[in-house]
Amino acid sequence: MSVLTKAAKPRQRAPSLRSLETRQRILDAAELLFAHGGFDGTSLRDIAGKAGVPVALVNFHGGSKQELYARIVVRRADQLSDLRLRALHGLKAGPDRLSLSAVLRCFVEPYIERAANGGPQWLAYARLVAQVSADRKWSDISQRCFDPTAKLFIDEIAAFFPGSDRSAVAAGFVFTVSAMLALATSMWRVDALSDSAARPNPAVLANWTVFLVDFAEGGLKRAVVSPGVA
């Protein structure tokens, strides 16, 4: 049974302003802590402590722990999809012929830009997206929040490879997404492996966007057209 199909605890009146503030504090705290510790590594008590509310309020505003987790992922998913689709539509309305890299940028840039410059909540959300995308346990959330937009982009990408196998395009897209998520979660590995000074400043993350788009474009053009996969 999906955690998303269950509605929130039924309430009889519209929530008060005070309630909305409390609720947001709880969701914000949960976002930060879930992103850092994962679902199983974070307790509702941790969340209540960080939000400065008693434990019972976390259940009241967030529902069960699973519902709370899902609620947080859903919260920003529409906004992220909006940014991506808006960029894509703007591109298609423009005068230039579509390029593969431009399409890829429409998908990648909103995520990276917000992870880099959207403040700690968006950075946490970026990590949360990586958790959800990597763990089959959350596949229902992925399917509801991310797959519709992803499929649209796969269609756009596939148009650059006429006659190609759709599962090859999908695989290339998944590789691209995994590289994108690595930007938000694994830059510490890049630093460790390049023996460079630490790069703790999240602002430079944005510098890697063009690198990522180049990598994905080159990878797709090299792999999808080749007959490597039957």
Next chain:
Amino acid sequence: MSVLTKAAKPRQRAPSLRSLETRQRILDAAELLFAHGGFDGTSLRDIAGKAGVPVALVNFHGGSKQELYARIVVRRADQLSDLRLRALHGLKAGPDRLSLSAVLRCFVEPYIERAANGGPQWLAYARLVAQVSADRKWSDISQRCFDPTAKLFIDEIAAFFPGSDRSAVAAGFVFTVSAMLALATSMWRVDALSDSAARPNPAVLANWTVFLVDFAEGGLKRAVVSPGVA
């Protein structure tokens, strides 16, 4: 303090045969369960139950929960590095000039091949490697188990891009690894996104090796030489 620097519980004699069998059962069960549920999502009681031993034996043979987790990752890491380095040395000893894709294949193929055909324990181990690589919490394990070999391969890759920034090569390598790990953990997303029939058979995983190598080669050649990153 690293979990790896602590030695195992001191024992005065070499373990008996019976002990070795019990220990292996415990480690195998832990490998399967940690890979499926993650560190925090798996209890020592689950592991003891699956191994068919009392809980106390898990502590006796595995040490603390963290030590047990680290022990499992370390257990196959040397073997994996061996396979990769042996393949690389074989390549360099051969008559042909090195190609980038051949070098990449040396790194990628042992992992994919064992995830696909090495049985359930190796498949679980592949997922475990993905967990360790994605979570900064395990960076000390990454550094001990995987970074030395990774640095050697980055050196080899960098030789194909003279004058390039080492952190760019490292980033391209991290992207490549993230795509490799996605093969072992996220093929369900490919199936969901391509609307294809499920692909539950792990044997076809190996078919994707060439696709992955192509993707990585194309991505590196496109991204590293371009001046996208200062």
Next chain:
DNA sequence: GTCTATATGTAGATAGAC
């Protein structure tokens, strides 16, 4: 809507008999 108090279960770890 909020919060105290608590019900109920499970976690990791170990002491000490065998």
Next chain:
DNA sequence: GTCTATCTACATATAGAC
């Protein structure tokens, strides 16, 4: 080396006063 029994802490969730 093995295993029973248990210690202590913390988990999620809710009942019911305010």
